[in-house]
Every structure is written in structure tokens, then in C-alpha cells.
Amino acid sequence: MEPHYDYTEPRRARRISARPGVLAAAAGAIALASFAAGAAMDRPTASAALSLPASAAALPVGAALPGTGFADLVDRVRPAVISVQAMAQVPSPVANRLFRSRQAPVSIAEGSAFFISADGYAVTNHHVVDGARVVQVTMEDGAVYRGDVIGIDPATDLALIKVDAPDPVAHVAFADGEPRVGDWVVAVGSPFGLGHTVTAGIVSAVDRELGRNGVGYIQIDAPINQGNSGGPTFDLAGNVVGINSMIFSPNGGSVGVGFDIPASTARSVIAGMMGGGLIDRLF
Structure with a gap:
């Protein structure tokens, strides 16, 4: 059984690579390899203590009853919540022979993201925008804007993008x-490119150790699929408790x-990325 990063590769783009992790099974035990490590794009270089925007400025929240x-x-x-399309140049020996270039034609990967500030900062997964040269985001109303990748952290599979929206955007708080x-x-999120799809479930477990990156993942049974990557999971007060990252599945589809x-x-x-400082993961 292999873990699947739940981003979508459209049929028209068949050469995308997102450097996913690898799941190895041995003697009935499942171990997940750590996320790909490496230098982050525009990775901050100096420590900084910065708080994210106050939750009071985010969308109004209130407890909801499941009933x-x-x-x-x-x-x-x-x-x-927004849909993300990332375009990247993929290395290819075939392209090298045919086009005298080591880069294959531009491909597209799709995922999800969410705004955390009114001025257009949004959070997604690193593997959604990995290697991206152009990022387009689609708002709930269908408007499409350009997004710039501000920082990435392969170790935790997180990325920060800045969207060039003309007006203040709706945003949520952690x-x-x-x-x-x-x-x-x-x-x-946007499973299979179907924007703003909503699913619900419960927290199945917490502090799941799935690799060597020190992250204790939240396990949920709300259905998430390819394209949900980078999308938010909310509690009933409307605050973000987690960011969809991957699923365990025998066939690539959601099994809860x-x-x-x-x-x-x-x-x-993300605070480290926004502050232009080193990321202090505390692990």
C-alpha cells in the first residue's frame, strides 16, 4: 500500500512530478519515508519571531452543531478556499533530444489552498507547487489571479503563496x-479539479508519526482525494485545525x-516564511 499525495494531475498534463514520499511495507508494518528534503525556494535566512494575523480579523466564526x-x-x-494550478518545467531526456533542452514542456498540477490574511497570503502544500514557475489561483466566484511562491518547506510539506488580488480577500485563522x-x-478543497467541494468526518487519531520529519499528523476520516492537497480542515468554529496532505489507499482513492x-x-x-526568518519547527 502506498501513500498518495492528494493533488490532481489533469489528463492534459502527463509529465508532472511532485516528488512524493514513499511507503514501504515490511513484515506487516507500514513505515512512511520522510518528505523530500532540500533547499527551499526563497527560503528565509535569518531568525524572526512573527505572529500570524490576529484571528479577530478573520472570517466570523461560531460553533455549529452536527445535528x-x-x-x-x-x-x-x-x-x-482557493484552487491552485502550478506550472513547472519537468526534466526529460526525450525533450533534450527533440528540443535540445533538458526541460520538457510546461505541465500543470492542481491542488488547493486557503487565505490566512486579507492581503492575499495563502497556505498550500509544498508538493503542490514544487518546481512551479507560474501559479494560478481560482477564487470561489471563478475569478483567476496570479500567485507567487513566497517560501516552501519540503520537510513539513508546506508552502506559502502571495496572490495578486485587487481587493482584500476573505480569510480564515488557525x-x-x-x-x-x-x-x-x-x-x-478541489478534488479532481472540482472546486470548493466539502466533505465532513471526525478526527480518527492525533500525533501520527509517519516519517522522520517530526510532524505528528492528524488522521481524519473525512473523504479527501487527489486535488485536496493544501486545502484546509476546519473545526466546527470555522478555524483551521489541519492542512490536507496525503492519504493511505490501496488504489489512490479515498478510503477514509x-x-x-x-x-x-x-x-x-508559515510565520517564519512571512517574517523572512529561519523556520523554527521546535522538533
């Missing part, structure tokens, strides 16, 4: 606390075993 459905919650948070096993959660990067990890890593 009443999730529609009110979704209406509040969905405008802050949760202050950690979710508990059994808590309801709602995931919003998804893994989120916890908000506490994302808060530290």
Missing part, C-alpha cells in the same frame, strides 16, 4: 488548540484514512 448540518459553517469559510479524537471536522499537517506546525512554519 443542524454544516451549511452555515461552509458558507462562512468557503470564500477563503485554531488555537489541538483537536481531540472524535471531534467533527469539515474539509474543503487521510492525514493533515496540524495547525500548530503550520502556524510556526
Whole structure:
């Protein structure tokens, strides 16, 4: 069984590479290799202590009861979620022979992201934008804007992009606390390129050690699929408790075993990127 990063590779783009991790099975035990490590694009070089924008400035939140459905919650948070298209040059021996270039034609990978500030900073996964030269984002209303990759951290599979939107954007805040096993959660993203799809489930486990990067992942059973990568998972107050990153699946489809990067990890890593300082992961 292999882990699948839940980003989407459209049919028209068959040469994309996202450097996924590898799952090895031995003697009935499953071990997940650590995420690809390497130098980050525009990686900060000096330490800085910076807090993300205050949650008071984010979208209004309020507790929702599962018995009443999730529609009110979704209406509040969905405008802050965006679809991401990343374009990259993929090395290819064939391109080298045919075009006298070591780079294959531009390919597209698709994933999800969410705004964390009114001025257009958004969080996604590193493997969604890995190697990207052009990033396009699609808003809930269908508007399309350019996004620049500000920083990436392969170790935690996180990335920060800055979207050139003409007006302040709806945004959400990271949760202050950690979710508990059994808590309801709602995931919003673009599985298979189907923008702003909503699924719901519960927290199945916390602090899942899946590699050597020190991240304790949140396991959820809300269905997430290819294209959900980088999208947010919300608690019932409308705060982001995790970022969709990967699934365990025998066939690449959702079987209810998804893994989120916890908000506490994302808060530290993204704050470092925004502050232009070194990332202090505390592990």
C-alpha cells in the first residue's frame, strides 16, 4: 500500500512530478519515508519571531452543531478556499533530444489552498507547487489571479503563496488548540479539479508519526482525494485545525484514512516564511 499525495494531475498534463514520499511495507508494518528534503525556494535566512494575523480579523466564526448540518459553517469559510494550478518545467531526456533542452514542456498540477490574511497570503502544500514557475489561483466566484511562491518547506510539506488580488480577500485563522479524537471536522478543497467541494468526518487519531520529519499528523476520516492537497480542515468554529496532505489507499482513492499537517506546525512554519526568518519547527 502506498501513500498518495492528494493533488490532481489533469489528463492534459502527463509529465508532472511532485516528488512524493514513499511507503514501504515490511513484515506487516507500514513505515512512511520522510518528505523530500532540500533547499527551499526563497527560503528565509535569518531568525524572526512573527505572529500570524490576529484571528479577530478573520472570517466570523461560531460553533455549529452536527445535528443542524454544516451549511452555515461552509458558507462562512468557503470564500477563503482557493484552487491552485502550478506550472513547472519537468526534466526529460526525450525533450533534450527533440528540443535540445533538458526541460520538457510546461505541465500543470492542481491542488488547493486557503487565505490566512486579507492581503492575499495563502497556505498550500509544498508538493503542490514544487518546481512551479507560474501559479494560478481560482477564487470561489471563478475569478483567476496570479500567485507567487513566497517560501516552501519540503520537510513539513508546506508552502506559502502571495496572490495578486485587487481587493482584500476573505480569510480564515488557525485554531488555537489541538483537536481531540472524535471531534467533527469539515474539509474543503478541489478534488479532481472540482472546486470548493466539502466533505465532513471526525478526527480518527492525533500525533501520527509517519516519517522522520517530526510532524505528528492528524488522521481524519473525512473523504479527501487527489486535488485536496493544501486545502484546509476546519473545526466546527470555522478555524483551521489541519492542512490536507496525503492519504493511505490501496488504489489512490479515498478510503477514509487521510492525514493533515496540524495547525500548530503550520502556524510556526508559515510565520517564519512571512517574517523572512529561519523556520523554527521546535522538533
